[in-house]
Amino acid sequence: MVLYFSASGNTRYIAQLIARRLGDDCIDLGGRIRAGDYAPIRSEKPFVVCAPVYICEMPRFVRDYLKRLPMRGNRQVYFVFTSGGYAGMSGSLAARLVKRKKLIYRGHAEVKMPGNHIVSDAYPQPSPEECLRRIESATKQARQIAAVIRRRGTLKARHVFLAEKLIILPFNSLWSRYGQPSKPFYTTDKCVGCGKCSRLCPLGNIEMKDRRPVWKGPCAHCMACILNCPFEAIEYGNITQKKEKYNISHYVRAEK
Structure with missing residues (x-):
C-alpha cells in the first residue's frame, strides 16, 4: 500500500x-x-x-x-x-x-x-x-x-x-512556530471564489468569506493553495508576483 x-x-x-x-x-x-x-x-x-x-x-x-x-x-x-x-x-x-x-x-x-x-x-x-x-x-x-x-x-x-541533528532539530521547532506566517497571502482580482484553496489546505486554515479566501494560522507553508489555484490568483506579499506557480501538471500528464 x-x-x-x-x-x-x-x-x-x-x-x-x-x-x-x-x-x-x-x-x-x-x-x-x-x-x-x-x-x-x-x-x-x-x-x-x-x-x-x-x-x-x-x-x-x-x-x-x-x-x-x-x-x-x-x-x-x-x-x-x-x-x-x-x-x-x-x-x-x-x-x-x-x-x-x-x-x-x-x-x-x-x-x-x-x-x-x-x-x-x-x-x-x-x-x-x-x-x-x-x-x-x-x-x-x-x-x-x-x-x-x-x-x-x-x-x-x-x-x-x-552536527546536522544538533542544528536542525531546534531550528525546525522555532521555524515551525514563527517562520511560516500566513498573513502575507492574498488574492488578486483574478480570484473567482471557487474555494479550491480552502478545500486543499491540509490544516483547514483557509476560510471562505464573501467568496474570498481568508488565511488563518498556523500555516505549514505547503504551497497547496498558491500552486493549485486554477486562475493563479493567489500571491504572497511582494515575493511571488513574477515567479512561476509551479505544479507538476505543467510538465507531466496527471494520473487519474
Whole structure:
C-alpha cells in the first residue's frame, strides 16, 4: 500500500509511479488529514509512505497523522521523500516514528524534484528546462526504488551526521512556530471564489468569506493553495508576483 501527501504534485507523481510498478494501491492522505480520519489502513504488502520535505523533515502534520494512524497487516514500512535537494532529518525521524509504532523500518529514499517553496527568495526557482531534467531523473530513480521494494530489499540514503541533528532539530521547532506566517497571502482580482484553496489546505486554515479566501494560522507553508489555484490568483506579499506557480501538471500528464 502506497500512502502519500502532496501539495504541488511532486510527491503524488512519485507515489503513483511506485504504486504502478508494484501493482499496489495508492491512497492520498490529504483528505484524511483534513477530515481527521484515522480509520485503519490494512495492507498485505509493505507500506510505502511518500512525503515531501519541509525545512529538513517531513511535514509535521503528516508525521502527527501517521503517529495516530492504525497501519495493519504487513508490518514493513518504507519511506520515500521528495525535496528540492536536501531531506535533512526526514529519514531519522521516520525511523523513530516506525519504531514507536512497533513496525519494521525498511529504510528511506530521497528523490530530488523541482523546488516549490516560492514564498521565499532564499530558494532559487529552477528553470523550466531544469524542472524537466529533475523530473526525468526522478522518474528513473522512482523505478529503481520500486524495484528494491518489490524484492523486499532495504532502501538506503545518506547518513545524517550528529552536527546536522544538533542544528536542525531546534531550528525546525522555532521555524515551525514563527517562520511560516500566513498573513502575507492574498488574492488578486483574478480570484473567482471557487474555494479550491480552502478545500486543499491540509490544516483547514483557509476560510471562505464573501467568496474570498481568508488565511488563518498556523500555516505549514505547503504551497497547496498558491500552486493549485486554477486562475493563479493567489500571491504572497511582494515575493511571488513574477515567479512561476509551479505544479507538476505543467510538465507531466496527471494520473487519474
